[in-house]
Amino acid sequence: MPETIAAIFTPGEGIAAILRISGDASLEIMRKLMSGCPEEIEPGRVYDGKLSAAGQDPASEAAGEAVFLYLKAPASYTGEDMLEIQKQGSNDALEEILRAVLGLGIEGVREAEPGEFTKRAFLNGKIDLTQAEAVTDIREAGTEMSLAIAESQIEGHLGDTIREIRSTLLDILAEMAVDIDYPESEIYEGYEYPESFNEDSVSDIVNRLRWVHSDVADLIDTARIGRIARDGVRAVIAGKSNSGKSSLMKALLGEGQVPVTDSADSAGDTVEETTSMGGVPIVLVDTAGLRNIDDETEKPGIERTILALARADIVILVIDGSVKLDEEDRKILRFMENMNSDHLIAVINKEDLGRTITEDDVRSILPGATVINTSLVGSAAEDAARRISEIIGGILDLGSIDIKETSIITNERQLKMLRNADMNLDEAISMLQNGEPMEAAELSAHYAYNALGTILGEEVGDEVLERVFGKFSLGM
Numbered sequence: 001m002p003e004t005i006a007a008i009f010t011p012g013e014g015i016a017a018i019l020r021i022s023g024d025a026s027l028e029i030m031r032k033l034m035s036g037c038p039e040e041i042e043p044g045r046v047y048d049g050k051l052s053a054a055g056q057d058p059a060s061e062a063a064g065e066a067v068f069l070y071l072k073a074p075a076s077y078t079g080e081d082m083l084e085i086q087k088q089g090s091n092d093a094l095e096e097i098l099r100a101v102l103g104l105g106i107e108g109v110r111e112a113e114p115g116e117f118t119k120r121a122f123l124n125g126k127i128d129l130t131q132a133e134a135v136t137d138i139r140e141a142g143t144e145m146s147l148a149i150a151e152s153q154i155e156g157h158l159g160d161t162i163r164e165i166r167s168t169l170l171d172i173l174a175e176m177a178v179d180i181d182y183p184e185s186e187i188y189e190g191y192e193y194p195e196s197f198n199e200d201s202v203s204d205i206v207n208r209l210r211w212v213h214s215d216v217a218d219l220i221d222t223a224r225i226g227r228i229a230r231d232g233v234r235a236v237i238a239g240k241s242n243s244g245k246s247s248l249m250k251a252l253l254g255e256g257q258v259p260v261t262d263s264a265d266s267a268g269d270t271v272e273e274t275t276s277m278g279g280v281p282i283v284l285v286d287t288a289g290l291r292n293i294d295d296e297t298e299k300p301g302i303e304r305t306i307l308a309l310a311r312a313d314i315v316i317l318v319i320d321g322s323v324k325l326d327e328e329d330r331k332i333l334r335f336m337e338n339m340n341s342d343h344l345i346a347v348i349n350k351e352d353l354g355r356t357i358t359e360d361d362v363r364s365i366l367p368g369a370t371v372i373n374t375s376l377v378g379s380a381a382e383d384a385a386r387r388i389s390e391i392i393g394g395i396l397d398l399g400s401i402d403i404k405e406t407s408i409i410t411n412e413r414q415l416k417m418l419r420n421a422d423m424n425l426d427e428a429i430s431m432l433q434n435g436e437p438m439e440a441a442e443l444s445a446h447y448a449y450n451a452l453g454t455i456l457g458e459e460v461g462d463e464v465l466e467r468v469f470g471k472f473s474l475g476m
């Protein structure tokens with residue numbers, strides 16, 4: 001008989017904590033703990049009662065009323081009998097009740113380990129491993145977007161997608177097995193099969209494996225969105241000194257959010273600020289110009305700028321359009337030439353001061369970059385920020401994605417297993433195309449099937465479970 005576990009669960013900031021108990025002794029604990037406990041306890045019904053075993057001393061934290069909720073297996077979070085106790089007031093009261101529960105002298109009752117409730121839910125088949133992983137993701141979600149993804153995952157969207165892919169693959173595996181066991185004429189003795197039977201069935205299998213393969217590849221692609229949701233998009237603002245980088249940062253953040261550490265002559269500093277554009281977290285990085293690339297004192301700043309550029313998802317190059325391109329512009333432009341121009345926005349600034357640089361000048365150096373003309377003083381700054389936000393939205397191309405309805409990969413373990421499945425499916429397909437035996441292809445396809453199962457938590461070892469549940473807090 002599994003032990004009965006107890007721990008205090010704090011659902012979140014500002015949400016009342018509860019004492020959670022899971023296991024066969026739940027009902028017995030309620031009977032012993034609640035004075036005047038009714039003979040018949042209705043599962044799912046909330047009972048107001050006094051604590052009998054704890055808090056008999058009126059000065060005790062645990063004295064007075066408490067709320068009891070008994071849930072009968074399997075209709076509970078863990079899938080076991082559960083008891084939840086809530087108590088108005090401080091957590092000290094719950095601590096005291098927990099001690100009382102452990103002191104009741106019921107055999108096999110002990111304090112829970114971190115994550116043990118969710119682990120039991122997983123082991124009892126109430127949730128799959130992707131849902132368990134989402135439980136901690138929700139806590140760690142630093143952005144609205146990653147919270148939305150975790151919420152969708154906890155509802156089982158990702159698990160459902162994986163299950164669908166797997167069930168399609170299982171059908172194909174069955175067909176492959178038929179092909180192995182009964183090659184051509186041997187299926188039914190005496191029955192005349194068309195000569196092309198075997199070839200047709202192989203090409204049919206290849207086609208169907210390709211569909212599965214592309215579903216897996218699509219899921220792998222969503223990891224990009226998962227990363228953006230978690231870490232934000234890094235948009236690095238670069239350009240020569242005095243071109244208006246900090247002014248642009250200020251405009252993009254919206255006035256008043258400009259970090260105090262930033263100043264026009266803060267040579268060498270890169271300043272990071274996180275904002276959100278259409279729900280997508282954006283990390284804006286304001287860099288130093290590359291004025292005197294040979295000046296020793298400016299070297300650290302220049303190195304930081306180069307590093308920031310290397311890590312950028314999007315680069316916003318600010319050019320002072322009122323003065324001629326100089327050596328510093330050219331140095332920076334040289335860096336840009338090797339960049340993916342799809343992710344490059346060139347802002348020709350200071351339109352109010354007249355123009356010596358045109359959009360065409362910039363396009364001739366950076367073909368493919370999105371070029372805009374603007375100034376960053378007064379109301380023009382707002383307009384520029386809006387246009388740049390739109391361009392970034394277009395580059396990220398997230399507009400059509402409904403996070404709540406899409407399965408998005410946020411987790412390295414899941415991604416690794418998907419890559420494994422992808423590789424094995426790829427192998428199975430090319431084997432069949434090269435006329436290699438069905439047995440070999442079937443084996444690879446089977447590995448892919450297993451890898452997908454691992455995402456759901458099927459056949460995973462203790463090591464994986466320890467890694468997943470090791471991240472949990474007490475009571476979860």
Ligand SMILES: Nc1nc2c(ncn2[C@@H]2O[C@H](COP(=O)(O)OP(=O)(O)OP(=O)(O)O)[C@@H](O)[C@H]2O)c(=O)[nH]1
Nearest residue numbers: 240241242243244245246247264289350375376377
């Ligand atoms: N007239 C005019 N002045 C601007 C415009 N944009 C920025 N400035 C001014 O140009 C100066 C430099 O702007 P910043 O935003 O500090 O430029 P920066 O690129 O961050 O400069 P460094 O950090 O020194 O490399 C400030 O005095 C701004 O007010 C513009 O569109 N028109």
Ligand SMILES: [Mg+2]
Nearest residue numbers: 245246263264
């Ligand atoms: Mg600046």
